[in-house]
Amino acid sequence: MSLLFYISSVVAIVATLLVITCHRPIHALLYLVVSFLAVSMIFLSLGAPFVAVLEVILYAGAIIVLLIFVVMMLNLGQEAALQEKQWLQPKVWVGPSILVAVLLLEMSILLLRGESAAIQPAVDMKRISLVLFKEYVIAVELVGFLLMAGIVGAAHIGKHKKKHPHRFLQNGKENGHADNNENNKEVKPGELLKEEMIHN
Amino acid sequence: MPSFQTQPVLIVAAILFALGLTGVLVRRNIIFMLISVEIMLNAAGLAFVAAGARWGQPDGQVMFLFILAMAASEISVALALVMQAYHQHKTLDVEELNALKDGTEPGFG
Numbered sequence: 338m339s340l341l342f343y344i345s346s347v348v349a350i351v352a353t354l355l356v357i358t359c360h361r362p363i364h365a366l367l368y369l370v371v372s373f374l375a376v377s378m379i380f381l382s383l384g385a386p387f388v389a390v391l392e393v394i395l396y397a398g399a400i401i402v403l404l405i406f407v408v409m410m411l412n413l414g415q416e417a418a419l420q421e422k423q424w425l426q427p428k429v430w431v432g433p434s435i436l437v438a439v440l441l442l443e444m445s446i447l448l449l450r451g452e453s454a455a456i457q458p459a460v461d462m463k464r465i466s467l468v469l470f471k472e473y474v475i476a477v478e479l480v481g482f483l484l485m486a487g488i489v490g491a492a493h494i495g496k497h498k499k500k501h502p503h504r505f506l507q508n509g510k511e512n513g514h515a516d517n518n519e520n521n522k523e524v525k526p527g528e529l530l531k532e533e534m535i536h537n
Numbered sequence: 538m539p540s541f542q543t544q545p546v547l548i549v550a551a552i553l554f555a556l557g558l559t560g561v562l563v564r565r566n567i568i569f570m571l572i573s574v575e576i577m578l579n580a581a582g583l584a585f586v587a588a589g590a591r592w593g594q595p596d597g598q599v600m601f602l603f604i605l606a607m608a609a610s611e612i613s614v615a616l617a618l619v620m621q622a623y624h625q626h627k628t629l630d631v632e633e634l635n636a637l638k639d640g641t642e643p644g645f646g
């Protein structure tokens with residue numbers, strides 16, 4: 338169990354180090370998945386299997402998928418196909434695969450050894466849910482508000498409805514003469530450039 | 538009584554947090570900064586779960602659930618902001634996104 342913890346933490350630290358040193362976002366995301374899986378193994382070794390499952394489902398599943406969606410959407414262009422070919426080269430996925438193979442080996446040893454002390458939960462599920470919905474019920478409702486605000490905010494901000502830039506950005510062109518600041522002239526070319534960039 | 542020592546877990550959590558903080562401070566790509574924030578939140582959750590397992594109390598795991606929900610809503614709003622910033626400025630470099638800075642033209646360094 339202690340060995341399980343040490344191997345997982347070494348994998349987590351190495352993967353996180355590679356995340357913050359990678360140049361391409363997609364490589365960093367692959368290593369980030371490995372990092373989350375390794376932290377999930379640490380949770381398992383701490384006797385918190387529920388949290389380990391949530392880590393895999395929510396962090397390594399939902400959040401990573403969201404990040405990958407955005408990275409893919411921002412990379413649209415004529416070089417996208419070329420990039421796709423580059424991403425499928427072995428040197429992209431060999432590093433994460435080795436680290437994940439270490440974790441998989443760990444987990445299979447844990448499963449094959451049968452009744453292991455590591456899977457015994459330190460706190461049983463019933464107590465967690467009782468505390469969650471008794472003492473922390475206000476916090477649970479506040480988290481519900483937070484998630485609602487997050488959904489509405491993301492839908493509103495992500496809405497793609499931009500026909501003209503903000504009024505601060507366009508007043509150099511339209512009512513710029515009404516303004517009395519004298520540095521209006523030097524602001525103007527940049528704003529014109531900006532507007533035509535936005536219209537493109 | 539727990540069958541593990543708390544100190545190595547906390548050291549690992551501190552290392553992960555420091556790596557995330559380094560990522561936020563060093564990288565200039567806004568997506569990498571978001572990823573580093575996620576790493577920091579994950580490390581904080583690890584510390585919470587370790588403390589909860591140390592004392593045999595469920596509060597640590599409950600706190601991890603809250604951190605998880607907060608990270609999910611934060612990343613969704615932040616990614617929507619990243620999409621908007623990219624569509625308006627055509628860049629993800631935080632050095633270029635300085636429209637709020639004094640004395641510069643909006644959007645251009």
